[in-house]
Amino acid sequence: MATEEIRKDLRAAVAARQELGPDYEPEIIEGFLAKLDAQTAQHLAAPPVQAPKPVREGDPGGLALAIISVTAGIPITAIAAAQEGVVAMFVCWGGLVGINLARSMSRFISRQQ
Numbered sequence: 001m002a003t004e005e006i007r008k009d010l011r012a013a014v015a016a017r018q019e020l021g022p023d024y025e026p027e028i029i030e031g032f033l034a035k036l037d038a039q040t041a042q043h044l045a046a047p048p049v050q051a052p053k054p055v056r057e058g059d060p061g062g063l064a065l066a067i068i069s070v071t072a073g074i075p076i077t078a079i080a081a082a083q084e085g086v087v088a089m090f091v092c093w094g095g096l097v098g099i100n101l102a103r104s105m106s107r108f109i110s111r112q113q
Contacts, residue, residue, distance in 0.1 A: 009035050065103055069096045 013032040017025055073096050080088035 003039075006036065006039065062100075062103060062107065065100060069100055072096070 009032060013028050017028050020028070073093060076092045076096075077089050080092045
């Protein structure tokens with residue numbers, strides 16, 4: 001990857017070669033390579049630029065909500081099935097799923113913004 005400064009130095013070396021002739025070619029080449037080596041050494045001596053580490057955004061509240069939903073779902077299922085039947089059981093689980101889905105969607109939307 002040639003920088004503008006290296007290109008400028010190379011153009012100057014070629015112009016000097018054309019002006020001075022082939023007798024001075026080794027000195028011109030050595031001078032250009034010395035500048036290139038110095039720039040390379042300076043680049044390597046600089047501390048490497050590190051990309052920021054991606055922040056892993058945990059969601060401990062989501063896991064807790066899921067565990068609580070399943071734990072609460074067991075007695076709710078038993079009570080709903082005993083009192084009103086299968087339809088009430090599906091309504092209760094639908095509510096639990098809706099709560100978890102609403103929280104997940106709100107987290108997804110907030111990350112997008």
